[in-house]
Amino acid sequence: MAKLRFKAIELAQNRKPIEVKELQKRSELFGKNVFNENTMRQYLTKEAYNGVISAIELGNKIDRKIADQVSSSMKEWALSKGVTHYTHWFQPLTGATAEKHDAFFETIGGGMAIEKFGGSQLVQQEPDASSFPNGGIRNTFEARGYTAWDPTSPAFIYGTTLCIPTIFVAYTGEALDYKTPLLRALHAIDAAATDVCRYFDKNVKKVTSSLGWEQEYFLIDKALANSRPDIAMTGRTLLGHSPAKGQQLDDHYFGAIPTRALNFMRDLEIESMLLGIPVKTRHNEVAPNQFELAPIYEEANLAVDHNSLLMDLMGRVASRHDFKVLFHEKPFAGVNGSGKHNNWSLSTDTGVNLLSPGKTPMSNLQFLTFFINTIKAVDTYEELLRGAIASASNDHRLGANEAPPAIISVFIGAQLTQVLEELEGVTKGKLSPEEKTDLKLNVVGKIPDVLLDNTDRNRTSPFAFTGNKFEFRAVGSMANCANPMTVLNTIVAKQLKDFKVEVDKLIDKKDLKKDEAVFNVLREYIKSSKKILFEGNGYGEAWEKEAKKRGLSNNKTTPEALKAKISKIAIDLFEEMDVMSKVESEARYEIEIEEYTLRIQIESRVLGDIAGNHIVPTAVRYQNMLIANVKGLKEIFGKDFEEHASQQIHLIKGISNHIEAIHAKVDEMINARKKANKLNDAVKKAEMYCKDVKPFLDEIRYHCDKLELMVDDEIWPLTKYRELLFTR
Ligand code: ADP
Ligand code: MG
Numbered sequence: 011m012a013k014l015r016f017k018a019i020e021l022a023q024n025r026k027p028i029e030v031k032e033l034q035k036r037s038e039l040f041g042k043n044v045f046n047e048n049t050m051r052q053y054l055t056k057e058a059y060n061g062v063i064s065a066i067e068l069g070n071k072i073d074r075k076i077a078d079q080v081s082s083s084m085k086e087w088a089l090s091k092g093v094t095h096y097t098h099w100f101q102p103l104t105g106a107t108a109e110k111h112d113a114f115f116e117t118i119g120g121g122m123a124i125e126k127f128g129g130s131q132l133v134q135q136e137p138d139a140s141s142f143p144n145g146g147i148r149n150t151f152e153a154r155g156y157t158a159w160d161p162t163s164p165a166f167i168y169g170t171t172l173c174i175p176t177i178f179v180a181y182t183g184e185a186l187d188y189k190t191p192l193l194r195a196l197h198a199i200d201a202a203a204t205d206v207c208r209y210f211d212k213n214v215k216k217v218t219s220s221l222g223w224e225q226e227y228f229l230i231d232k233a234l235a236n237s238r239p240d241i242a243m244t245g246r247t248l249l250g251h252s253p254a255k256g257q258q259l260d261d262h263y264f265g266a267i268p269t270r271a272l273n274f275m276r277d278l279e280i281e282s283m284l285l286g287i288p289v290k291t292r293h294n295e296v297a298p299n300q301f302e303l304a305p306i307y308e309e310a311n312l313a314v315d316h317n318s319l320l321m322d323l324m325g326r327v328a329s330r331h332d333f334k335v336l337f338h339e340k341p342f343a344g345v346n347g348s349g350k351h352n353n354w355s356l357s358t359d360t361g362v363n364l365l366s367p368g369k370t371p372m373s374n375l376q377f378l379t380f381f382i383n384t385i386k387a388v389d390t391y392e393e394l395l396r397g398a399i400a401s402a403s404n405d406h407r408l409g410a411n412e413a414p415p416a417i418i419s420v421f422i423g424a425q426l427t428q429v430l431e432e433l434e435g436v437t438k439g440k441l442s443p444e445e446k447t448d449l450k451l452n453v454v455g456k457i458p459d460v461l462l463d464n465t466d467r468n469r470t471s472p473f474a475f476t477g478n479k480f481e482f483r484a485v486g487s488m489a490n491c492a493n494p495m496t497v498l499n500t501i502v503a504k505q506l507k508d509f510k511v512e513v514d515k516l517i518d519k520k521d522l523k524k525d526e527a528v529f530n531v532l533r534e535y536i537k538s539s540k541k542i543l544f545e546g547n548g549y550g551e552a553w554e555k556e557a558k559k560r561g562l563s564n565n566k567t568t569p570e571a572l573k574a575k576i577s578k579i580a581i582d583l584f585e586e587m588d589v590m591s592k593v594e595s596e597a598r599y600e601i602e603i604e605e606y607t608l609r610i611q612i613e614s615r616v617l618g619d620i621a622g623n624h625i626v627p628t629a630v631r632y633q634n635m636l637i638a639n640v641k642g643l644k645e646i647f648g649k650d651f652e653e654h655a656s657q658q659i660h661l662i663k664g665i666s667n668h669i670e671a672i673h674a675k676v677d678e679m680i681n682a683r684k685k686a687n688k689l690n691d692a693v694k695k696a697e698m699y700c701k702d703v704k705p706f707l708d709e710i711r712y713h714c715d716k717l718e719l720m721v722d723d724e725i726w727p728l729t730k731y732r733e734l735l736f737t738r
Contacts, residue, residue: 012628014237015729022231022737027269028331030276036283043091043167044286045084053083065161067216069197072161077129084165085114085127088172096127098135098157099173101188101490102142103601107318108178110137111171132174133159143605145597147184155180160189163315166285175315184594188492189311191590195496196310198503198587203356203364203380206506209513209524210376216359219499222307222479223317226348226487227324228300228336229271231737235334237729239624240616244609245338245488246403248617248707249625251715252344253732267294268738271301274331278303281323287316297346298735307353307479310499314492317350337488340406342731343711347407348487352494355479356380356502366478367457371450374457375528378433379509382532382539384480385420387505388473389539391497391583392418393563393574395473396484398497400571400602402609404486409566412549414472414484416566417557419544421471427545429453434536436529440522449529470548500589507587509535568606569696575599603696607686610699610707614683617710618676624727625714626669632721633665661720668713668720675713679706 041048050059061076072080088096097109114125135157142155155178163175178187185191196219203217235241240248267275275292282289288306295302303320307313321337328335340347356364362373364380388395396418399408409416422430432453437445468474472484485494509531516527541560546553557564565571574580576599584590590598636658643658644651652659686698718726 018233018237021233027273030273039283041286043284045165081129081132096172098176100176100178143601145600147597188490192492192496194589195499199499202503202506214358219310220307220355221310221313222353224304224351226302229333232332232334243616246341249711249714250731251718278327339403339486350485350487352482352485353479371454374454383505386535386539387501389542391501397571397574398494400568413470415548417564421468421474436533569700607696607699629717671713675710
């Protein structure tokens with residue numbers, strides 16, 4: 011093992027940066043491999059083009075004749091670019107993307123063949139779906155799954171394959187993927203937000219939800235990463251002592267990007283451009299070898315697809331540059347973890363960002379309406395939002411060793427806090443002309459100015475307003491954004507729907523003017539959702555205590571957090587908003603619970619194996635070397651040997667103690683696992699893994715890490731933190 015470690019270090023140290031040639035401007039590359047509007051205009055008949063556009067913009071169905079035209083044009087376009095295969099590209103609940111390639115090639119008899127791709131192949135496929143998670147849906151209905159074309163996300167060429175983004179559903183209609191509920195949620199927010207917008211502007215016909223994600227990741231030399239079985243099997247290090255130099259010096263953040271990493275990024279950016287992923291920013295993150303990449307924000311469904319595609323692409327491009335990308339939320343203990351901030355906003359087809367303060371009091375009232383309704387939605391459904399980002403790996407961030415905490419709260423900054431305070435004082439019922447003028451001039455009218463200097467950005471908040479968008483920061487770096495985006499859009503849709511009912515009631519029954527009614531309802535919302543607003547430091551016990559007093563949830567582990575997904579509140583919500591049926595909600599819960607168990611189980615097995623087969627034998631070897639040394643000293647010094655061998659004897663004893671502890675704890679961990687595995691109830695099993703198995707991971711690690719400090723570096727089998735993190 012130690013041989014492997016030193017070989018990997020040597021390889022890593024001798025790497026030369028892989029050259030990346032940039033022959034064309036980025037703007038010229040952008041979207042070249044995408045069947046986007048521009049390409050469609052060239053390849054489609056006017057009828058087919060209009061059919062696809064109305065499907066994208068209005069959600070209209072594409073009929074068979076149009077589908078045939080589109081597929082044949084897509085094929086022509088793809089063939090002109092050297093493509094040989096096509097696939098439906100979808101996002102099953104495994105977390106990875108899935109594809110099954112078929113060749114265009116088909117024989118037509120008489121020894122001849124053609125390239126064929128018909129409308130039916132574009133519109134629907136039946137992948138062998140039995141190996142994808144379904145949470146019991148397919149078993150219950152004994153139906154197969156199928157994939158169906160999502161025309162709102164354009165087809166693209168990946169390698170030599172034409173990829174067609176699709177949803178993945180059971181024959182009975184239940185969603186088996188991330189995209190289907192997201193599309194339904196986006197439909198719900200469109201409907202609810204458009205209704206509310208029409209209080210302010212009758213011309214609004216559609217509201218689009220936008221997402222701009224910021225992907226954090228670690229980039230580790232491929233040989234070094236592969237030399238660690240824990241990274242290979244679990245995506246994180248299960249042991250390893252912190253290096254003497256961590257991130258204390260803060261010299262990595264926004265520092266110069268090392269050449270090898272920079273070349274990887276440039277290569278990745280070029281590939282992203284071709285695929286139409288508008289990546290824009292890149293920089294170092296807090297930890298050594300940690301980086302971030304962010305695109306220009308896009309319509310949420312497309313942004314989700316682009317994030318999934320990019321994560322896949324990153325792995326491939328990294329390999330070309332002899333790197334491995336780690337997406338795990340906490341690959342290294344004691345080193346800053348990775349997240350994926352989800353920047354979210356709503357905009358109208360008239361070009362207005364509903365979360366951006368406007369220039370007139372009326373547009374600001376619209377802004378405040380969407381701003382306050384979002385806060386209210388987060389307040390009502392905070393536990394569900396927490397559930398949407400729960401995973402075994404994200405548990406290492408939320409509520410564990412770093413901010414943001416597992417408590418969901420909203421940060422809005424001092425100025426907007428003050429605006430809300432003033433609105434809270436609005437008179438109930440009809441407003442006097444003076445009050446109206448005062449509100450317009452001094453409260454609602456002043457927002458754009460104050461926001462400009464709203465620079466106090468709280469980095470520990472899980473959900474922060476940042477000028478013209480909300481930033482959901484608690485999302486994990488490994489996560490598919492569809493999950494949090496489905497929940498966020500659904501809860502805000504539901505909230506806006508309720509808001510509309512309440513405002514209409516005041517207008518109809520109490521004879522209030524529209525703006526009076528809006529002010530009245532917003533005032534009540536501000537009062538009732540105060541507990542979710544928090545401006546302070548979200549990291550630490552003080553906030554936990556305070557949050558408990560306020561009645562906010564603090565679900566620190568995934569089994570606790572996931573429960574919210576099948577609460578009556580959640581099931582009713584998703585049913586009411588036509589996002590998920592009860593069966594679908596329950597299936598997802600089951601899948602995620604099982605996924606949790608599986609992750610902990612794998613980590614526990616891998617650690618047991620490394621501790622027993624790598625760490626302990628190495629420690630014994632070193633101990634034998636010490637024993638030989640002590641024996642030698644005894645030969646030379648006779649009865650005085652102890653004076654010269656005291657340090658060695660101390661080490662020998664210490665090593666024995668740690669070995670003993672490792673053996674005992676690995677045994678206990680295996681027993682805990684056996685006990686848990688006997689349980690038939692998936693939820694109880696996950697809870698047991700969480701409560702009785704998981705703690706051993708840290709306990710065993712502790713002893714292994716102590717041994718790392720004692721044992722001769724020359725024979726230590728596992729590549730060390732300093733080697734993983736500081737080899738450039
Ligand atoms: P940070 O300081 O957190 O890095 P940035 O201002 O750089 O924030 O923006 C981060 C992300 O937010 C980018 O992906 C950007 O495209 C996205 N973003 C900006 N405006 C919006 C918006 N209105 N809606 C959604 N995302 C947005
Ligand atoms: Mg951010």
